[in-house]
Amino acid sequence: MSASPSSTLLVVDDDADMLRLLTLRLEAAGYRVLTAASAETALTQLALERPQLVLSDVRLPGKDGLALFDEIHAQHPMLPVILLTAHGSIPDAVEATSRGVYTYLTKPFEGKELLDKIAQALALHSAHAADTASAASSAANEPWRADIISRSARMAELLAETRMVARSDASVLLRGDSGTGKELLARAIHNASARAKKPFVAVNCGAIPENLLESELFGHVKGAFTDAHTNHKGLFQAADGGTLLLDEIGDMPLALQVKLLRVLQERAVRPLGAAQSIPVDVRIVSATHRDLDTALAAGQFREDLYYRLNVVTLHLPTLAERREDIPLLANHFLRKLAGKYGNEDRGRKLAGFAPEALKALATAPWPGNVRQLHNVVEQVCALATTPLVPLTLVQRALRTPSVEVLSYAEAKQRFERDYLVNLLKLTDGHVADAARLADRNRTEFYRLLQKHGLTPGRFKTGGDTSIAGTGPSSSSSPPVAPERHGQVLDE
Missing domain, CATH: 1.10.8.60 (Helicase, Ruva Protein; domain 3)
Incomplete structure (x- = not known):
């Protein structure tokens, strides 16, 4: 993944040698690099120029990398931050990721791993900005579908078909699982149609008891039944000139299906208790998550009503399909x-x-x-x-287990490194013994150790078993030797 010439990174580390090495590596990869030796200098730098990413050591003099991250995110919440940490400060770095740090890398780390993480963070940041702009643009340019947020090809095809269907006055049947957004699509059909300035009315046919649904749909006159104290306009009349969504039409009782069919055929409703029918001009959009073909075969849905409603069918994809x-x-x-x-x-x-x-x-x-x-x-x-x-x-x-989500490659890399570390601890840093336990020849085993930046001598009794590329801070660490650079940024 190549760097964009416009990508500017701010690198923060109080170790001058490490800062110089990171700068050389990142500039060679095509990035423009700003540097700071402390959190305070980094914040001053941020006030002067906004980079696309911050790469900071955790251990810094004065304000540490975690405090720097907190201040950065208070001012620039979407600016990605990557932390570099020694093993002793891993718990702090892990906790920081729960607060919004993009990721952390444990010293020693590979140069390729660092570049990959930076490229991923920059890509995610760019994608978020592009998505926000895209969503705003869609809402501004296509107000009829402003509530439908998408960028997937599947939804683009559906919306193109929706707009074409909306121009006619044909009845539309929306199919899709519960929660896929059928009512939003029905509203989009209405908004893109010639009826857009007239009412859009929605009713869930499965949520209203059968004895009330007829009155809700068709209305009633005073005295039609015990509690009918006044005349009541039904939803067909309320939607006159506009669109009526019959949601969960598959749950409508058979007796009401007959009356609905008559209304659709005659384009008129007769309220309960009324002697005369009232003309209505309503476009019908119906929706269901049920398999109506199965309901037809089981005699639970009328075939003549089905064909009246199903002039055009639109299928909404599940969220997993988009x-x-x-x-x-x-x-x-x-x-x-x-x-x-x-x-x-x-x-x-x-x-x-x-x-x-x-x-x-x-x-x-x-x-x-x-x-x-x-x-x-x-x-x-x-x-x-x-x-x-x-x-x-x-x-x-x-309601999922609290486990870290890793890609297969990341999980494999982590397992391999931990396996090698445990072998070296077990054999007190003796490569021949460790290679024999791993069933690998010494040459291959040395390559694996080099790949993960592991030095066998550090695992010998009395040696430094922190296997970190640096100590807690440069002030307490010995001068950096050239070979340490190779361990930290080994490819």
């Missing part, structure tokens, strides 16, 4: 809901999701589709105390 929309939707819901829970009033302005939190959202199964995603985001908005929603909070809302 995963590229998940980050966009999650951030959209976050922006809408943050104000509801007073995040800004309580001094905890929400700016987005931590990268691993967004990754967890993007890979979750989502049986409840977009509705479930909205509920999850609402829960984290209510509980969030940091600018970026952490992974642990998303896992809690998803």
Whole structure:
């Protein structure tokens, strides 16, 4: 992954040799590099020029890297920060990722790993900015579908078909699992049609008892039944000139299906207890999550009504079928809901999701589709105390185990390194014994140690077993030798 010539990185480290080495490596990769030897200098640098990413050591003189991160995110919540840490400060770095740090790298680390993490962070930051701009552009340029947030090819095809269908007055049947957004699509059809300035009315046919649904749909006159104290206009009359959404049409009782068919054929409704029918001009959009073909075969849905409603069918994809929309939707819901829970009033302005939190959202199964995603985001908005929603909070809302989400390559890399470390500890740093236990020849085993920047001598009794490239801080560490550079940034 190549660097963009415009990508500017701020590198913070009080070790002059490390700062110089990192600068050379990053500039060779095509980045423009700004440097600072302390957190205070870094903050001054940020006030003068805004980089696209900050790379900082955890151990710094005065204000440490974690405190620097807190100040950066208070001022620039979406600016990605990567921390460099020795083993002794790993718990602090892990805790920092839950507060919004993009990631941390443990010394010694490979040069390729560092460049990969930087490229990933910059790509994620750019994608978030592009998604925000894209969503705003879609809402501005296509107000008829402003509430439908998407960038996926699947949804683009559906929306193109929707706009074409909206120009006619044909009845539309929307099919899709619960929570996929059928009512939003029905509203989009209405907004893109010639009826847009007339009413849009929605009714859930499965949520109203049968004895009340007929009155809700068709209305009633005073005295039609015991509690009919006044005349009541039904939803067909309320939607006159506009669009009526019959949601969960598959749950409508058979007796009412007959009366609905008559209304559609005659284009007129007769309120309960009335002697005369009232003409209505209504476009019907119906929706269901049920398999109506199965209901037809079981005699639970009338075939003549089915064909009357199903002039055009639109299928809504599940959220799992449009995963590229998940980050966009999650951030959209976050922006809408943050104000509801007073995040800004309580001094905890929400700016987005931590990268691993967004990754967890993007890979979750989502049986409840977009509705479930909205509920999850609402829960984290209510509980969030940091600018970026952490992974642990998303896992809690998803009711998933609190485990770190790693790619296969990252998990394999971590396992391999830990395996080698344990072997060297077990054999007191003797490579021949460790290679024999690993069932590898010494040459291959040395290559593995070099790959992970491990020095066998550090595991001998009395040696430094921290296996960190640096000590806690440069002030307490010996001068940096050239070979240490090779360990820290070994490829």
